[in-house]
Amino acid sequence: MDFQTQAVAARRAAIELATLSRAAKDKALHSMADALAAAEPRLLEANAVDVEAARAAGTPESIVDRLTLTPARIAGMVQGLRDLAALPDPVGDVVRGWKLPNGVSVRQVRVPFGVIGIIYEARPNVTADAAGICLKSGNASLLRGSSSALNSNRVTVQALREGLEAVGVTPDAVNLVEGGRDVTGELMRARGLVDVLIPRGGAGLIQAVVDGSTVPVIETGTGNCHVYVDASADVEQAVAILLNAKTQRPSVCNAAETLLVHRDIADQFLPAALAALRDNGVTVHGDPATAAYADDVVPAGPGEYDAEYLTLDLAAKVVDSIDDALEHIREHTTGHSETIVTGSRKASERFVAEVDAAAVLVNASSRFVDGGEFGFGAEIGISTQKLHARGPMGLTEMTSSKYVVEGEGQVRA
Amino acid sequence: MDFQTQAVAARRAAIELATLSRAAKDKALHSMADALAAAEPRLLEANAVDVEAARAAGTPESIVDRLTLTPARIAGMVQGLRDLAALPDPVGDVVRGWKLPNGVSVRQVRVPFGVIGIIYEARPNVTADAAGICLKSGNASLLRGSSSALNSNRVTVQALREGLEAVGVTPDAVNLVEGGRDVTGELMRARGLVDVLIPRGGAGLIQAVVDGSTVPVIETGTGNCHVYVDASADVEQAVAILLNAKTQRPSVCNAAETLLVHRDIADQFLPAALAALRDNGVTVHGDPATAAYADDVVPAGPGEYDAEYLTLDLAAKVVDSIDDALEHIREHTTGHSETIVTGSRKASERFVAEVDAAAVLVNASSRFVDGGEFGFGAEIGISTQKLHARGPMGLTEMTSSKYVVEGEGQVRA
Numbered sequence: 001m002d003f004q005t006q007a008v009a010a011r012r013a014a015i016e017l018a019t020l021s022r023a024a025k026d027k028a029l030h031s032m033a034d035a036l037a038a039a040e041p042r043l044l045e046a047n048a049v050d051v052e053a054a055r056a057a058g059t060p061e062s063i064v065d066r067l068t069l070t071p072a073r074i075a076g077m078v079q080g081l082r083d084l085a086a087l088p089d090p091v092g093d094v095v096r097g098w099k100l101p102n103g104v105s106v107r108q109v110r111v112p113f114g115v116i117g118i119i120y121e122a123r124p125n126v127t128a129d130a131a132g133i134c135l136k137s138g139n140a141s142l143l144r145g146s147s148s149a150l151n152s153n154r155v156t157v158q159a160l161r162e163g164l165e166a167v168g169v170t171p172d173a174v175n176l177v178e179g180g181r182d183v184t185g186e187l188m189r190a191r192g193l194v195d196v197l198i199p200r201g202g203a204g205l206i207q208a209v210v211d212g213s214t215v216p217v218i219e220t221g222t223g224n225c226h227v228y229v230d231a232s233a234d235v236e237q238a239v240a241i242l243l244n245a246k247t248q249r250p251s252v253c254n255a256a257e258t259l260l261v262h263r264d265i266a267d268q269f270l271p272a273a274l275a276a277l278r279d280n281g282v283t284v285h286g287d288p289a290t291a292a293y294a295d296d297v298v299p300a301g302p303g304e305y306d307a308e309y310l311t312l313d314l315a316a317k318v319v320d321s322i323d324d325a326l327e328h329i330r331e332h333t334t335g336h337s338e339t340i341v342t343g344s345r346k347a348s349e350r351f352v353a354e355v356d357a358a359a360v361l362v363n364a365s366s367r368f369v370d371g372g373e374f375g376f377g378a379e380i381g382i383s384t385q386k387l388h389a390r391g392p393m394g395l396t397e398m399t400s401s402k403y404v405v406e407g408e409g410q411v412r413a
Numbered sequence: 414m415d416f417q418t419q420a421v422a423a424r425r426a427a428i429e430l431a432t433l434s435r436a437a438k439d440k441a442l443h444s445m446a447d448a449l450a451a452a453e454p455r456l457l458e459a460n461a462v463d464v465e466a467a468r469a470a471g472t473p474e475s476i477v478d479r480l481t482l483t484p485a486r487i488a489g490m491v492q493g494l495r496d497l498a499a500l501p502d503p504v505g506d507v508v509r510g511w512k513l514p515n516g517v518s519v520r521q522v523r524v525p526f527g528v529i530g531i532i533y534e535a536r537p538n539v540t541a542d543a544a545g546i547c548l549k550s551g552n553a554s555l556l557r558g559s560s561s562a563l564n565s566n567r568v569t570v571q572a573l574r575e576g577l578e579a580v581g582v583t584p585d586a587v588n589l590v591e592g593g594r595d596v597t598g599e600l601m602r603a604r605g606l607v608d609v610l611i612p613r614g615g616a617g618l619i620q621a622v623v624d625g626s627t628v629p630v631i632e633t634g635t636g637n638c639h640v641y642v643d644a645s646a647d648v649e650q651a652v653a654i655l656l657n658a659k660t661q662r663p664s665v666c667n668a669a670e671t672l673l674v675h676r677d678i679a680d681q682f683l684p685a686a687l688a689a690l691r692d693n694g695v696t697v698h699g700d701p702a703t704a705a706y707a708d709d710v711v712p713a714g715p716g717e718y719d720a721e722y723l724t725l726d727l728a729a730k731v732v733d734s735i736d737d738a739l740e741h742i743r744e745h746t747t748g749h750s751e752t753i754v755t756g757s758r759k760a761s762e763r764f765v766a767e768v769d770a771a772a773v774l775v776n777a778s779s780r781f782v783d784g785g786e787f788g789f790g791a792e793i794g795i796s797t798q799k800l801h802a803r804g805p806m807g808l809t810e811m812t813s814s815k816y817v818v819e820g821e822g823q824v825r826a
Contacts, residue, residue: 015743019766098788104777106787113799114769191623195799210604211627216800237822244824330428352817353432356527364517364820373825374519375511386526386608386813387629388801400799403787404765407777409650411657412786 003186006175007115007193010140013172014114017138020169022089025136028169032135033081035163036128039155040074046151047124054122054148067122067149077128077156080378084136087377090396091138104407110399112138113195117177117187118380119144119209121201124152130200131160131174133380137398142194144177144187154178188213195400200381203308218388220381221358223253223336224308225366228325228351229273230342231264237363238341239273244365245339247280251310253382254337254369258305259284259316260325266293266318282312289318305332322347326354333357335384337366358384358391416599419588420528420606423553426585427527430551433582435502438549441582445548446494448576449541452568453487459564460537467535467561480535480562490541490569493791497549500790503809504551517820523812525551526608530590530600531793532557532622534614537565543613544573544587546793550811555607557590557600567591601626608813613794616721631801633794634771636666636749637721638779641738641764642686643755644677650776651754652686657778658752660693664723666795667750667782671718672697672729673738679706679731695725702731718745735760739767746770748797750779771797771804 001009020028036043047069054064090110097107116139118130127143134141145153153176161171177187188197191214199209203222210217227245229238245256261269270293277284284290284297285304291297297316304315305328319325329338339361340351348362359369369392371379376394383389389397414422433441449456460482467477503523510520529552531543540556547554558566566589574584590600601610604627612622616635623630640658642651658669674682683706690697697703697710698717704710710729717728718741732738742751752774753764761775772782782805784792789807796802802810 015767015769018769100781100786100788104781108804111769214624216629216798218800234822240822240824248825348819354428356428356431356524357815359816359818361818362820363822364818365824367825368513368517368818368820368823369816373513375513385629387631390813391521391816400803402770403772403782403804405772405774405777405781406761407775407781409647409653409776410781411653411778412661412780 003177003179003183003190006177007142007190009172010115010142010175011193013140013170014112016170017135017140017173018112018114020138024169025089025138026085027167028135028164029081029085029132031167032132032160032163033078035159035166036074036081036156037078039159040071043069043074043152043155043159044071046155049151050149059148063122067124067152069124069152073125077125080129081132084132084378087136087395089136090399095401102410104405104410107404108401109404110396111402113398113400115140115142115194116398117142117144117190117194117197117215119184119187119197119199119201119205120146121205122146122148124149124156126200127153127156127176128160130380131157133378133395133398135173136378137395139398140173140175142175142177142187144184150178185212188215191215198380218381218383218393219385221253221336221384222308222334223255223384224257224306224332224334225254225337225339226258226260226329226333227256227339227341227366228260228329229262229265229269230322230340230344230347231262232343232347233265233269233341234343235265235269235272238269239276241339241341241363241365242273243276243280245367246277246282246314247312248365248367250312254366255310256339256366257307257309257315258332259314260328261290261316261318262322262325263289263318263320277314280312282314284314284316286316287318290316308334322350326351329355336382337361337369339364339366358382416590416592416596416603419590420555420603422585423528423555423588424606426583427525427553429583430548430553430586431525431527433551437582438502438551439498441548441577441580442494442498442545444580445545445573445576446491448572448579449487449494449569450491452572453484456482456487456565456568456572457484459568462564463562472561476535480537480565482537482565486538490538493542494545497545497791500549500808502549503812508814515823517818517823520817521814522817523809524815526811526813528553528555528607529811530555530557530603530607530610530628532597532600532610532612532614532618533559534618535559535561537562537569539613540566540569540589541573543793544570546791546808546811548586549791550808552811553586553588555588555590555600557597563591598625601628604628611793631794631796631806632798634666634749634797635721635747636668636797637670637719637745637747638667638750638752639671639673639742639746640669640752640754640779641673641742642675642678642682643735643753643757643760644675645756645760646678646682646754647756648678648682648685651682652689654752654754654776654778655686656689656693658780659690659695659727660725661778661780663725666721667779668723669752669779670720670722670728671745672727673741674703674729674731675735675738676702676731676733690727693725695727697727697729699729700731703729721747735763739764742768749795750774750782752777752779771795
């Protein structure tokens with residue numbers, strides 16, 4: 001099927017989805033889960049073909065790992081769909097409402113976007129996850145996965161569509177967009193047919209979608225997250241927070257990438273911090289002031305304060321003041337999550353007010369900036385843009401709103 | 414000053430504006446108002462130059478009228494700034510907040526976008542209006558007006574900047590972007606320096622900004638607004654609403670452009686409606702079924718159901734059912750404001766649920782879809798897109814949010 005036909009079908013499906021009750025959507029999610037569970041043998045087979053091709057093409061093992069499905073991972077995808085069914089439905093929520101002086105009533109009500117395009121990399125679990133989140137929020141999805149996961153995605157989407165059909169919901173609610181690069185271009189320029197695009201993946205993918213799209217994009221995040229240890233920080237607390245933010249899961253966007261240390265606490269903090277980082281396998285790339293505290297600090301190269309390592313590497317720098325820290329962050333932030341560790345109210349207030357990011361943390365690990373940790377139940381990504389949604393995006397962020405204006409014949413004077 | 418330098422200056426100014434108190438911003442608005450009032454003689458002189466040049470270039474009189482400033486219009490601009498000072502400040506509002514199970518506190522707080530670009534046509538009053546709305550919401554503005562209003566805009570912006578300086582606020586909070594078409598392109602692609610672009614003007618301007626921008630755009634609206642008169646409508650009410658929506662101010666985006674009439678009420682409604690429209694100078698462009706009710710109905714040409722007339726013209730069509738009406742609206746809506754006049758709960762419920770637009774009205778004139786009428790106090794435009802803001806945009810819609818996460822050393826397990 002060509003993209004245009006598919007997008008028009010998704011648009012039609014969106015009309016049906018917009019008025020489905022929560023009960024009908026939850027039933028559909030369970031049916032999708034059942035169908036996906038039943039498809040496990042087919043899915044494992046298809047995935048093995050993808051994995052073999054990726055290995056043959058010399059794909060790095062970390063990417064092959066993301067591409068690989070196991071019975072446990074498929075069970076996770078199935079459970080993810082069931083978990084969505086247990087979450088509240090944002091559609092129909094009244095955001096606010098009031099009466100005009102003439103008695104006309106105005107309500108702002110949450111409604112689905114309509115059709116959402118998801119462009120993502122070789123992680124087949126995203127297929128079920130994104131399709132489920134879109135369905136629960138009343139949106140039809142156009143799923144544009146990586147060609148290297150095509151066989152896995154085909155079986156997954158086929159199963160999800162069978163699940164929808166089994167309960168009388170149009171299968172065009174979930175669509176896999178196939179074809180060459182041209183088709184991605186068509187998707188990105190399908191303004192009017194597609195309401196919003198969400199890229200999920202690395203910085204390169206996101207930049208390409210931002211540059212090439214006329215459809216509105218919700219940018220999800222690269223995170224060059226800073227931990228600033230203020231002069232008044234509790235040293236033990238600061239070490240614990242830094243260690244957690246850097247090492248608890250280094251490959252994710254809310255992990256710490258740069259450490260800034262106030263000069264006045266460097267003597268107390270850095271020896272303890274560098275030892276703890278070393279013990280946990282972290283390589284520190286520091287300025288000369290940091291390097292003075294340990295022999296194994298690698299000199300930070302040019303541009304390294306802009307790096308999103310996503311590995312057990314950490315850039316580090318000693319700063320003269322909170323002003324210097326704020327200025328450094330201003331220059332290098334990707335607007336994701338920025339942390340201060342401090343005992344000073346004045347310092348935390350300035351940091352919270354002046355740092356321009358989706359999340360600003362005081363004395364807590366940036367690893368908490370996550371839809372799951374925030375209690376959203378589901379997360380489509382973490383937005384680092386300022387329009388529409390900023391920070392972790394749950395089901396609520398997958399909706400728009402409309403004003404419902406009701407009167408008894410009132411006209412404007 | 415070149416655009417890049419100006420945008421960087423605006424970015425710096427935004428840092429200052431983000432932490433200004435409401436009192437400081439209100440003082441600045443009054444100071445801007447004072448300076449603008451004092452500049453009246455200079456402004457009238459400069460405007461006369463613009464108006465003369467426009468006339469000499471054969472500009473249509475309706476556009477010359479929009480370009481022309483009078484003492485009364487300048488007084489309106491001045492008062493607009495003072496009115497903004499009286500409105501609540503959305504910055505700092507807590508949207509929601511909760512505690513994580515481990516005691517970490519999370520608050521979602523409204524913050525300014527940062528730098529807002531406004532691209533608009535030859536209406537010099539927009540310069541003061543947009544600058545004021547941006548300032549009140551804590552944003553720096555890059556104002557890109559029409560070259561035909563350049564002299565007026567220069568004097569206006571100079572006065573506003575003087576007003577800012579007089580109270581110690583950086584004048585770079587308000588900036589006039591000058592130069593050729595290339596500069597508009599630079600503004601539209603200044604992602605990272607400019608946080609959001611808002612085009613204000615006709616469909617052509619908006620399309621050009623949407624197509625050419627990498628900076629996120631809030632699309633403001635063209636309105637092909639429909640009035641659907643259902644079989645069960647109160648005829649007198651329907652005529653009053655249609656007349657108000659069409660004629661109370663035909664040149665604006667929330668005015669009615671197309672009438673749809675259920676076949677079962679055509680005999681009662683159309684003779685009365687067509688007579689009332691005629692009495693008010695409206696030309697009706699109808700299908701044959703409508704034309705059967707009056708001699709002066711002009712046949713609706715191809716594409717006329719997509720026209721945003723903005724004049725005393727109205728397209729009209731008789732439909733067989735509410736399904737036909739919904740299908741017609743689906744095909745031709747610009748997603749602005751759509752109205753049903755009906756006595757039936759079932760019909761109004763279907764219309765409200767199924768019509769995909771910023772505002773859906775039941776038994777009320779679409780002229781109420783307006784920031785002023787909604788009680789927002791100020792309005793930057795009416796968004797017809799689904800991302801971020803939909804419908805009338807007041808000060809709240811000129812903000813983003815950030816999460817403030819505070820703990821006592823908590824880390825993720």
